[in-house]
Amino acid sequence: MTSSRSVPALRTLLATGVATGLAAGLALVGPTGSAHAVPVQGPVLLDDCDILLDGNRVSSAPDWDVDLTVDHPSPVAVNAPVTVEVDVPDLAADVFPEDLYEGGFALYLYFADENGHTRQLDARRTFDTFDASAPLTMGEFEEDEDWAYLDSGRYAWSVIGVEIVLFAYRTSDDELVTYTYECDSDSTPTALFDVGVYDPNAPAAIVLDAFTATQGDPFVVTGEDFPREATEDPDTDVDVYVGDDLAASFDVDEIGSFTGVVQVPQFAKTGKAVPIRAVAAGESAEAALAVKAKKARLSAKNAKSGKKTTITGDGFKPGDKVKLTLKRKGKAKGTTSYKTTATADGNGAIKKAVKLKKAAKGSWKVTAKGPKSHRTGKTSFKVS
Missing domain, CATH: 2.60.40 (Immunoglobulin-like)
Incomplete structure (x- = not known):
């Protein structure tokens, strides 16, 4: 040595x-x-x-x-x-x-x-x-x-x-x-x-442990330089938002820091750069997270032209007015597309009977989009 x-x-x-x-x-x-x-x-x-x-x-x-x-x-x-x-x-x-x-x-x-x-x-x-x-x-x-x-x-x-x-x-x-x-x-x-x-003069800041998450997934957020917990105000806390949704609240410690697990809301807005904001006592910090949608489950029954097919699905936000698009694959004689809506029940499930008036025979695709759920689902069926 x-x-x-x-x-x-x-x-x-x-x-x-x-x-x-x-x-x-x-x-x-x-x-x-x-x-x-x-x-x-x-x-x-x-x-x-x-x-x-x-x-x-x-x-x-x-x-x-x-x-x-x-x-x-x-x-x-x-x-x-x-x-x-x-x-x-x-x-x-x-x-x-x-x-x-x-x-x-x-x-x-x-x-x-x-x-x-x-x-x-x-x-x-x-x-x-x-x-x-x-x-x-x-x-x-x-x-x-x-x-x-x-x-x-x-x-x-x-x-x-x-x-x-x-x-x-x-x-x-x-x-x-x-x-x-x-x-x-x-x-x-x-x-x-x-x-x-x-540091009483430093701007608040947050760091995420992930760049991408799916609706419902957890991630860890760490914050620093927020208004710190004081003896006279021991309950200072910070609210964390995913997009516009309040997702979690955490106590701030004596140096203005916090760490916690945030769960992406089940029906959070999706996108490549969804803002993650932490707000405490008028001070805030922001980061971005790519949020992916969960897939809704969808099914449709085969049917004869002129009869009804029943479309069912789940995984939507309760009350969401789900847009349904039925489209025949490729060109054919007869009607090749239909559009309708179905409202998700309290469990997030949908059920819709669609009459296939003059529907072209062949393979069809169904697409469901829930605007409030920020989710989609797909399935297929046949018309004979």
């Missing part, structure tokens, strides 16, 4: 800390409004550890296996400052190989989230003497320096690395040395704490 910091840079950094008596330094993100910090404690295991002397690896080292406590506010606004506290357990004895004096240490914690964002938290403390056979006292570190999030969303932070750097004099020969204990891990880390970030 190779150190990620140069020895001159560490010396300058720690020398500055020693000279100024700097007690601590950490950096993270910032809140506004009703943000509140809730301490979160969780296990952190980094199992690929080394000891470096002046930047060169000298040996492997024990795992960094600790319970880390982070006190971080959430939700926070973009570009806002915050005070963050981190409580770090003492480093075990006998990790470093020798005693030192008149120096200090720097602690570097490296964080990443599932989307590849990174943060670095660092702290410095001084000491008169360091006893390698005793634990290195760490403790609580606090920082109120600005560190902005640029985008709203949720950030689940994991610890992916640690460096503890000693910069001091050897008791044996008074030589100035830099020892580094550094750890990371090849395994996927577990998130330690979660931060919700909102």
Whole structure:
């Protein structure tokens, strides 16, 4: 494992800390409004550890296996400052190989989230003497320096690395040395704490998990930057429309986000770009979804010319006035087409008897179109 910091840079950094008596330094993100910090404690295991002397690896080292406590506010606004506290357990004895004096240490914690964002938290403390056979006292570190999030969303932070750097004099020969204990891990880390970030000035937006759906199919909609749920209004919600049909309602969380499953209405308007709108407290966002129609089922009985054929079907919207077109295939003597309507009953079924006056003999096709159902059906029959 190779150190990620140069020895001159560490010396300058720690020398500055020693000279100024700097007690601590950490950096993270910032809140506004009703943000509140809730301490979160969780296990952190980094199992690929080394000891470096002046930047060169000298040996492997024990795992960094600790319970880390982070006190971080959430939700926070973009570009806002915050005070963050981190409580770090003492480093075990006998990790470093020798005693030192008149120096200090720097602690570097490296964080990443599932989307590849990174943060670095660092702290410095001084000491008169360091006893390698005793634990290195760490403790609580606090920082109120600005560190902005640029985008709203949720950030689940994991610890992916640690460096503890000693910069001091050897008791044996008074030589100035830099020892580094550094750890990371090849395994996927577990998130330690979660931060919700909102942007009060960003336009609301939605994303769909599908480009195409059929009437009655489900899809997932995710929204962000809507008017957020507040303490004084805990029931803030968003209505989702498919075309002109209200299809679902969801609660909006404390950062103005929501995720939910929407079912395309059974008789939704079809098309290549049906608008999907999410509306909350006067703010809205829109996306498009190609909606395909379900096929209505249709059947017709064979009949003799001059007699009646009975057309039945289902899958239409109740009350829909279904347009029926009967047409003979190809040219022939006699009547070759008829048009009529049938009203769908409460179950969406139709039944219509059509007299085939002077109908041409042969194969016929029936087409049914439900204007309110946005569905069609087809079948065929024979006239003899």
